[in-house]
Amino acid sequence: MQLYKDQELKIYNSLTGEKEVFKPINEGHVGMYVCGPTVYSNVHLGNVRTFMSFDVIFRYLRHLGYKVRYVRNITDAGHLENDADVGEDKITKKARLEQIEPMEVVQRYTVDFHNVLSTLNFLPPSIEPTATGHIIEQIELVKAIIDNGFAYEVNGSVYFDVHKFNETSQYGKLSKRVLEDLIHNTRTLDGQSDKKNPQDFALWKKAEPQHIMRWPSPWGDGFPGWHLECTAMSTKYLGETFDIHGGGMDLKFPHHECEIAQNEAALGKSPVNYWMHANMLEMNGQRMAKSTGNTINPHELLSGDNDKMSKAYSPNVVRFFMAQSSYRSVLDLTDAGLLASEKGYNRLMESLGLISNLKASNASSIHINEWLKKCYEAMNDDFNTPILIANLFEGGKYINQVKEGSETLTAEDITLLEKSLNTFLFDVLGLRKDEKTQAGGGDKLAGAVDVLIKLRQEARANKDFALSDQIRDELAEVGIILKDGKDGTTFSIN
Incomplete structure (x- = not known):
């Protein structure tokens, strides 16, 4: 279905600020x-937050009926320490410290990356190119930039001439930085003497004798600059100009700024129509950093094997927690926040589990179409997942009101409500259906609790109140709360 024809999606464009x-x-x-x-x-949990934001964006675009080619690269060479033009390659350094091949490092952590994302129910991208698999394309790109007069070669390295580029374009347009200010605030560093200006950045670096990862080029053995890799891979698979480029806020400058400059210098056109940036993840109000100990990795968060959180959290709860904040907002990871998200998630799943047992009426007192329109309006407003979730809770409230008899829904509206909740929770937000979240409340779980409720009723009828209380209390300890009412005993998951 081509839903996009009936929806007006708006995206915050970092390039224009609107x-x-x-x-x-x-x-x-x-x-x-x-x-x-x-x-x-x-993989860092902050990176996971960024990739999760774009996983939801990918899912929603597909839900609207777009055919999406989603390209997310693997950087396996050329990324130097401190995101600079001098220093050691991050992968080579790890290989040297562990006395293994650089590609062993790449394989180990690529597998880990995929395992984490699979656990959190990410959809795989359409194409996942590697930097080392596109050396030829990068060399050709450097040639084009040199031919167009925007780069120069010195001692086997090639640098982008930012000042020359700025004569015909604007370096800094994405990050809103002015070249004159950059010049004023830049110190000349040792090891950068090959550059005409400190602001120039490497397109190709000469490989020193000790540098393991190296390739032949017209300028001698070397390796590509980090910024160049993304320009080569994005334009190869998406064209000289494409729709959306995303990444973390920390990549806006210099990485994405350099991508724009490279594309304009080589191809004469701006590469991207909509630049999108996900904001940072903090923990307990502080920047996450290994140096301060204020850090937690995805494995530790999901297993509970850490001293930062009170318990382990399921992949669904982690996704739900992250979706309760706009992708453009700083997100503060706290135990209290995760516990609150877990309760909200369980409450929503409990409501969804009741829907198949609702009794239909001849007329609806709730306007489900208006509610559904609000869900789309939230996502169409720059993928506003917090507002979407607020509307999903409203849908859960409708289910409980109909169950209690204070509101009514026709069979058609019950079907629409159930379908819409399932669509937004599982297809768009990417929560994974499991035993607890199946329609019907998780038949196996509900059946097991019903057996215990019947045993408790029998105990009470036999005046065995100690056993009755024991069943109630032990269920409560594992988060299943029994509620005695005039229509019998029901349960909820806390």
């Missing part, structure tokens, strides 16, 4: 590139 109506270059098709990980260590 929300803009989304109009793809080719109707019905979307090209989206997201900067992937540098695979020299276990």
Whole structure:
């Protein structure tokens, strides 16, 4: 279904600083590139937050009926320490410290990256290119930039001439930085003497004798610059100009700024129509950093094997927690926040489990179509997942009101409500259906609790109140709360 024809999606464009109506270059098709990980260590939870934001965006675009080509790269060479033009390659350094091959490092942490994302129910991208698999394309790109007069070669390295570029374009347009200010605030560092100006950045670096990862080029053995890799891979698979480029806020400058400059210098056109940036993840109000100990990795969060959180949290709860904040907002990871999200998630799943047992009426007192419209309006407003979730809770409230008899729904509206909740929870937000979340409340779980409720009723009838209380209390200890009412005993998951 081509739902996009009836929906007006607006995206916050980092380039213009405004929300803009989304109009793809080719109707019905979307090209989206997201900067992937540098695979020299276990994936950082902050990176997971970024990739999860774009997973939801990918899911919603597909839900609207777009054919999406989603390209997310793997950086397996050329990313130097401190994101600079000098220093050691991050992957080579890890390989040297562990006395293994660089590609062993790449393999180990690429597998870890995929395992984490699979556990959290990410959809795989359409294409996942590697930097080392596109050396030829990068060399050709450097040649074009040199031929157009925007780069120069010195001692086997090639640098982008930012000042020359700025004569015909604007370096800093994405990050809103002015070149004159950059010049004023830049110190000349040792090891950068080959550059005409400190602001120039490497397109190709000469490999010193000790540098393991190296390739032949017209300028001698070397390796590509980090910024160049994404320009080569994005334009190869999405064209010289494509719809969406995403990444973390920390990549806006210099990485994405350099991508724009490279594309304009080589191809004469701006590469991207909509730049999107996900904001940072903090923990307990502080920046996450290994140096301060204020850090937790995905494995630790999901297993509970850490001293930062009171318990383990399921992948569904982690996804739900992250979706309760806009992708453009700083998100503070706290135990209290995760516990609150877990309760909200369980409450929503409990409501969804009741829907198949609702009794239909001849008329509806609730306007489900209006409610559904609000769900789409939230997502169409720059993928506003917090507002969407607020509306989903409203849908859960409708279910409880109909169950209690204070509101009514026709069979058709019950079907629409159930379908819509399932669509937004599982297809769009990417929660994974499990035993607890199946329609009907999880038949196996509900059946087991019903057996215990009957045993408790028998105990009470036999005046064995100690056993009755024991069943209630032990269920409560595992988060299943029994509620005695005039219509019998029901349960909820806390």
